[in-house]
Amino acid sequence: MIRELRKEDAEAVAQLEIAVNPHQIVTPMTVYHRAAREKKRGRWRDWVAEIDGEIVGCAHAEWPVPTPDKGRFWIGVHPARRRRGVGGELYATALNYLVDRGAAQIRTWVDDDPAGERFVRERGFVPGSVDTVSEVDPRSVDVSELPQLERRGFRVARLGEVRGCAHGLYEIWAAAVRDIPSEQSELDIENWKSDQFEQPDLSDEGSFIALAGERPVSLAFLAVDSGRRLAYNQMTATLPRFRRHGLALLVKLAAARWAAEAGIERLLTENDEENIGMLAINARLGYRPLYDQRGWTLPVGRPPE
Secondary structure (H helix, E strand, C coil), rough: EECCCCHHHHHHHHHHHHHHHCCCCCCCCCHHHHHHHHHHHHCCCEEEEEEEEEEEEEEEEEEECCCCCCEEEEEEEEECCEEEEEEHHHHHHHHHHHHEEEEEEEEEECCHHHHHHHHHCCCEEEEEEEEEEEEECHHHCCCHHHHHHHHCCCCCEEHCCHHHHHHHHHHHHHHHHHHHCCCCCCCCCCHHHHHHHHCEECCCCCHHHHHCCCEEEEEEEEEEEEHHCCCEEEEEEHHHCCCCCCHHHHHHHHHHHHHHHHHCEEEEEEECCHHHHHHHHHHHHCEEEEEEEEEEEEECCCCCC
């Protein structure tokens, strides 16, 4: 049975998404926050698939860009419950939702999952951009450069200390997103606050900001699942005019030092394959590629007027 997500499903959906991809941070709070914020804006729908009362699959569909004819979806089916038509039913539900609302192109992404890649290929999706997902044990990161970097005239603060500077942090984020060729997200500050700044797993203690005077100029946002000893670099970015001062390295090192001290054992990040600068910083810190996350697109016909 396919039905819409309910609040009480959040725990089961979080565990399901982790079973599909254990290299991600997703908690019940994240699941419900994501669904509630987007349903309120009318840009998102969530579904679950049940068999004998057990949630065995989930899907969501969204409108991530202002262009009304572009939609996006994601499907996950528990590895032990595949080959029973669950993925096909969820796909049909998400596809119909997007096409009925005018989508002419839909996009999805596949993590480290050969079965998922076969699924989209069989349905005519075309491969697109690639993000490299990498990981490092933060306890192995050499943070000896931090004192020297901190003496360059920039102050480092935890996110919790500069929460009141939301507009300045948004400017850094927006500038970075504009530089990502495959990124099509909306950039208005209200959507950014809801999508990123108010995310339940974003750590006020483990995220770091570089300040020029009192102005935020570089950031490293860290999402944390302390129970799984896992953290994810949600974004590292620097304002264009402050680049080439070692600030991205500075905030990433500060985040890695905090993660090691907090008992985090795996620190993950993802970067567009064309982002040579950030990939070089990651290699310098000891990150090793884990898998590629590829985007896939499919042109679809509009329904009759």
